[in-house]
Amino acid sequence: MRKNxxxxxxxxxxxIGASSMTLADYSADxxxxxxxxxxxxxxxxxxxxxxxxxxxxxxxxxxxxxLLAMKARFPDPKVLRMQIWDPTVKNPTTIMxxxxxxxxxxxxxxxxxxxxxxxx
Amino acid sequence: xxxxxxLLAGASIALVASITQAATSGNTLxxxxxxxxxxxxxxxxxxxxxxxxxxxxxxxxxxxDSGSRAQWEEIEEFPxxxxxxxxxxxxxxxxxxxxxxxxxxxxxxxxxxxxxxxxWDDSQGKIVTLESAINQCREANGEKKLGWxxxxxxxxxAYMAYTSRGNVFDVKIPNDGAKAAYLDGKQSFYTxxxxxxxxxxxxxxxxxxxxxxxxLPGPALGHVTHFPVFRSKWGNLGTLQRRYAGCQSNVRGxxxxxxxxxxxxxxxxxxxxxxxxxxxxxxxxx
Numbered sequence: 001m002r003k004n005x006x007x008x009x010x011x012x013x014x015x016i017g018a019s020s021m022t023l024a025d026y027s028a029d030x031x032x033x034x035x036x037x038x039x040x041x042x043x044x045x046x047x048x049x050x051x052x053x054x055x056x057x058x059x060x061x062x063x064x065x066x067l068l069a070m071k072a073r074f075p076d077p078k079v080l081r082m083q084i085w086d087p088t089v090k091n092p093t094t095i096m097x098x099x100x101x102x103x104x105x106x107x108x109x110x111x112x113x114x115x116x117x118x119x120x
Numbered sequence: 121x122x123x124x125x126x127l128l129a130g131a132s133i134a135l136v137a138s139i140t141q142a143a144t145s146g147n148t149l150x151x152x153x154x155x156x157x158x159x160x161x162x163x164x165x166x167x168x169x170x171x172x173x174x175x176x177x178x179x180x181x182x183x184x185d186s187g188s189r190a191q192w193e194e195i196e197e198f199p200x201x202x203x204x205x206x207x208x209x210x211x212x213x214x215x216x217x218x219x220x221x222x223x224x225x226x227x228x229x230x231x232x233x234x235x236x237x238x239x240w241d242d243s244q245g246k247i248v249t250l251e252s253a254i255n256q257c258r259e260a261n262g263e264k265k266l267g268w269x270x271x272x273x274x275x276x277x278a279y280m281a282y283t284s285r286g287n288v289f290d291v292k293i294p295n296d297g298a299k300a301a302y303l304d305g306k307q308s309f310y311t312x313x314x315x316x317x318x319x320x321x322x323x324x325x326x327x328x329x330x331x332x333x334x335x336l337p338g339p340a341l342g343h344v345t346h347f348p349v350f351r352s353k354w355g356n357l358g359t360l361q362r363r364y365a366g367c368q369s370n371v372r373g374x375x376x377x378x379x380x381x382x383x384x385x386x387x388x389x390x391x392x393x394x395x396x397x398x399x400x401x402x403x404x405x406x
Binding site: 045047048049059060061062063088093095097098102103104 | 315316317318322323326327330331332333334335
C-alpha cells in the first residue's frame with residue numbers, strides 16, 4: 001500500500017510542482033537546518049513516525065501519515081506550523097508530541113522544519 | 121485535484137489505526153468497572169487483529185508481528201534466561217540465617233503462585249507485587265532487601281514465574297481500597313507524561329504494532345504475563361518495573377520510583393487487564 005501512496009504522491013508533486021512550488025521562499029541554510037532537525041533523534045525525530053521522500057530519510061516509522069505534497073496540502077504555512085506547534089489542538093488523542101508548546105523545538109527550529117517539509 | 125484526493129485517502133488509511141481507542145468504563149470510584157475495562161481491551165485488540173487468538177497475547181509483540189516472531193522463536197529454543205531460572209531456584213531454596221526460607225512466606229510454599237500477584241494487602245493498605253513480597257519476606261527474616269530491578273530479585277521472581285507457567289492470571293479486587301489502587305493505575309496508563317506528552321495507551325493501545333522508527337510497541341493486553349524478561353538490549357534479566365522506567369524516560373519524563381505506590385498500582389492495573397491469560401514468564405525480548 002505504501003508504495004502506491006508514494007507513487008500517487010510523486011505524480012502529484014510533479015503536476016503541482018510546475019504551478020505552486022516556490023523553493024525560493026526559504027534559504028538553503030534554513031532547509032538544511034530543518035532536515036537535520038527532522039532526522040535527529042534528540043531534536044524533532046519526525047522520522048520516528050513519518051516517511052518523507054528524501055533519500056536520506058531511511059527506515060522511517062509509520063505512526064503518522066507520509067509527509068508528501070506538503071505545499072499543495074498545506075498552502076498556508078501557519079496551518080502546518082500549528083500542526084507541529086501543538087497537534088493536540090486538531091486531535092486531542094494524537095500520539096504526536098506538541099513540539100512548540102512543550103519547548104521541544106524553538107520557534108526558529110519549527111520554521112526551519114516547515115521550510116524543509118515544503119520541499120516535498 | 122483527483123490526485124490530491126487519492127493521496128489524502130492513502131494518508132487517512134494510515135490514520136485509522138491511531139484514531140481508534142479502547143472504550144473503557146468511568147474514571148471515578150463509583151463509575152469504574154474493571155471487568156468492563158478488561159473486556160473492552162480484549163475486544164479492541166480482537167477487532168484490530170481478528171486473526172490473533174486472545175491466548176496468543178502472552179507473547180507480546182510477537183503475537184502480532186510475524187516478521188520478528190520467527191527470530192524470537194529461535195531464541196526461545198535456547199532460552200537466554202535458563203541460567204537465571206536455575207540460579208533463582210538455588211536462591212529460593214537457600215535458607216536465611218535464621219533457618220527459615222522463602223517457602224515459609226508464601227502460600228503453597230511459593231510454588232505456582234505467580235498468577236495471584238500483584239495483590240491488594242488490606243493490613244498494609246497497599247498493593248504488594250511479587251518482588252515486594254520477596255523483599256518483605258527477607259526483611260521479616262532479618263535479611264537485607266535486594267535491589268528492585270535486576271539481579272537476584274529478578275532471578276527469584278523468574279523461578280517463581282517458571283513454577284507457575286500455564287496457570288491463569290487471577291488478580292482480585294476485593295474491596296474499595298483495591299479498587300482505588302486499580303483506578304490510580306488506570307489513570308497512570310492513560311495519562312500523558314514527559315516532554316513528549318505520551319501516555320502508555322498512545323503506544324501500547326492505539327500505537328501498538330505500528331512502527332516508531334524501528335521499534336514496534338507491543339499490545340497492552342498480555343503486557344505483564346512473561347515478566348521478568350531477559351532483554352538483549354539489557355544483556356540480562358529485568359523486572360517489569362525496570363521496563364516501566366525505560367518507557368517513562370523514553371518520553372523524556374522523570375521515571376517513577378520502582379516499587380513505589382504509583383508503579384505498583386500501574387502493575388496492578390496492567391495485570392488485571394491480563395486476567396484470564398496464562399503465566400509464561402520468564403520471557404526473552406529484543
